[in-house]
Amino acid sequence: MSREHALNDWYAVADVPGLTRGPRKARLLGCDLRVSGQVDDPVVTDEAGHRYPAQVRYDHIWTTLGDDPRALFEIPEGEQPGRRRVPCGVVRVKCSPLRAVENFLDIAHFPFVHTDILGAEPHTEVMAYKAEIREEEDEVWATNISFYQPQAAKSAGGGITTKYAYRVHAPTTAVLYKTCPPRPEEMDVIAIFVQPRSETECDVWPWMALYDDSSEFAELVQFQQEIFLQDRSILENQRPTRLPLDPKMEIPTRADLTSIAYRRWLKRRGAYYGAMTEDA
Amino acid sequence: MSSFTLYNYVLSGNCYKVRLMAALLGVEYDTVAVDFYPGFEHRSEPMLALNPSGTLPILTADDMVLTETQAMLGWLAAKFDPTGRWYPADDPVVSGEVLQWLGVASRLTGSVGAARLHAMLDWPVDGEAVRKDALKELQGFELLLTDRVFAGQTWLVGDHPTIADIACFPYVALSPDAGLEHDGFPAIRNWLYAVRSLPGFVTMPGIHQLHELREGAHG
Numbered sequence: 078m079s080r081e082h083a084l085n086d087w088y089a090v091a092d093v094p095g096l097t098r099g100p101r102k103a104r105l106l107g108c109d110l111r112v113s114g115q116v117d118d119p120v121v122t123d124e125a126g127h128r129y130p131a132q133v134r135y136d137h138i139w140t141t142l143g144d145d146p147r148a149l150f151e152i153p154e155g156e157q158p159g160r161r162r163v164p165c166g167v168v169r170v171k172c173s174p175l176r177a178v179e180n181f182l183d184i185a186h187f188p189f190v191h192t193d194i195l196g197a198e199p200h201t202e203v204m205a206y207k208a209e210i211r212e213e214e215d216e217v218w219a220t221n222i223s224f225y226q227p228q229a230a231k232s233a234g235g236g237i238t239t240k241y242a243y244r245v246h247a248p249t250t251a252v253l254y255k256t257c258p259p260r261p262e263e264m265d266v267i268a269i270f271v272q273p274r275s276e277t278e279c280d281v282w283p284w285m286a287l288y289d290d291s292s293e294f295a296e297l298v299q300f301q302q303e304i305f306l307q308d309r310s311i312l313e314n315q316r317p318t319r320l321p322l323d324p325k326m327e328i329p330t331r332a333d334l335t336s337i338a339y340r341r342w343l344k345r346r347g348a349y350y351g352a353m354t355e356d357a
Numbered sequence: 358m359s360s361f362t363l364y365n366y367v368l369s370g371n372c373y374k375v376r377l378m379a380a381l382l383g384v385e386y387d388t389v390a391v392d393f394y395p396g397f398e399h400r401s402e403p404m405l406a407l408n409p410s411g412t413l414p415i416l417t418a419d420d421m422v423l424t425e426t427q428a429m430l431g432w433l434a435a436k437f438d439p440t441g442r443w444y445p446a447d448d449p450v451v452s453g454e455v456l457q458w459l460g461v462a463s464r465l466t467g468s469v470g471a472a473r474l475h476a477m478l479d480w481p482v483d484g485e486a487v488r489k490d491a492l493k494e495l496q497g498f499e500l501l502l503t504d505r506v507f508a509g510q511t512w513l514v515g516d517h518p519t520i521a522d523i524a525c526f527p528y529v530a531l532s533p534d535a536g537l538e539h540d541g542f543p544a545i546r547n548w549l550y551a552v553r554s555l556p557g558f559v560t561m562p563g564i565h566q567l568h569e570l571r572e573g574a575h576g
Contacts, residue, residue: 094395166395169479171536192566280479295392299367302394306368306562309477310533 085143458521
């Protein structure tokens with residue numbers, strides 16, 4: 078049943094720069110796909126030749142396998158003029174697609190996994206913040222987060238206290254809004270688009286829309302890749318492999334509010350692909 | 358003043374070798390970020406003009422261009438280590454042993470490195486074949502290290518670390534990125550720990566700080 082629910086979401090299965098170089102083989106929810114065609118007319122087909130819907134948004138090619146797809150989410154900030162849009166390629170991770178998203182939402186690990194970049198000892202305390210399920214939008218939001226970061230972005234000159242907000246609008250995508258060092262009145266947009274290959278393996282497409290006029294493109298990509306690859310080895314070692322949705326299966330702490338809201342939200346919408354529950 | 362320029366990709370084990378060696382020697386340098394992935398910039402015209410073989414890292418200093426990682430380690434040690442310990446070239450036997458390990462390091466790059474790129478970035482190689490090669494290299498490495506342990510030694514050559522250790526370290530350490538865990542390799546685990554304990558050690562994604570040692574140092 079879990080796959081049924083997942084079929085009707087949209088997933089990134091290729092990026093625009095990649096498609097300009099040629100077709101890509103992409104596995105999605107256990108189904109082998111081929112992404113080909115042109116950027117203005119991408120073609121997504123399975124091995125039997127069946128063609129699936131495709132659309133180009135946020136520098137990626139999106140598809141859905143379901144007959145009744147939910148709308149693809151909007152990231153209006155990501156399309157503001159003046160931002161540099163940075164697709165960071167794809168990284169394969171042997172983990173549940175939901176664990177990849179949950180890790181993206183976690184702040185407490187910064188000083189230990191992203192040492193001297195997104196956090197540093199002894200600044201390990203996660204201050205009180207707000208996490209909620211917004212009923213009207215049917216999204217998970219975490220707000221009022223601030224955290225000391227030695228190198229919050231490529232554009233940051235030194236350590237700053239960074240403000241964060243997280244938004245989850247589909248089980249396998251999440252957006253982070255974060256203080257933009259060169260323009261403190263604006264927020265940088267960093268997202269991950271997770272392409273579930275199976276319940277325990279995924280391809281992850283990090284994407285950014287930043288105000289940063291001084292860094293080289295390669296520097297921006299590598300800054301993000303360095304952070305994401307620091308997470309990869311942790312993600313591949315998380316047990317149980319699938320994300321437990323029932324509160325008694327893992328003991329959360331106060332810093333895990335976003336994770337608690339995310340798991341609750343997944344459970345109530347029946348998004349069990351990559352999850353484990355007592356009743357599914 | 359910066360002493361050389363490294364054309365660098367942050368996820369490359371070979372680029373990391375050079376960063377690690379420079380850090381251990383306390384050498385300052387400049388980096389140029391090259392978009393190896395997803396941009397394949399190392400195969401762009403300007404990069405090919407610098408290095409026709411289209412690989413990273415590339416090291417430039419004055420008028421010299423080096424494109425072979427193991428050569429960069431030798432150059433760094435020869436230039437910046439007046440004690441001659443990191444690259445003991447005076448004794449032919451010791452020097453031969455060090456150079457022998459540099460060959461092993463190249464094989465590790467070709468096997469573990471390829472398996473890692475396949476597992477991580479879906480590199481177009483025969484995944485099963487490179488994984489098999491990688492496992493064989495790691496098993497061989499474990500045996501060689503076990504001999505060193507029986508000889509009462511920690512390092513690959515002699516009784517102190519050399520460029521041989523630094524050359525072999527990254528791809529052995531990064532093998533879990535390709536799903537090849539260290540659990541069955543006790544000698545490798547001890548040696549990795551020893552390298553990570555070196556003063557000035559730096560990390561890369563997949564190779565972590567020894568937090569436990571840091572705490573020990575405070576306590």
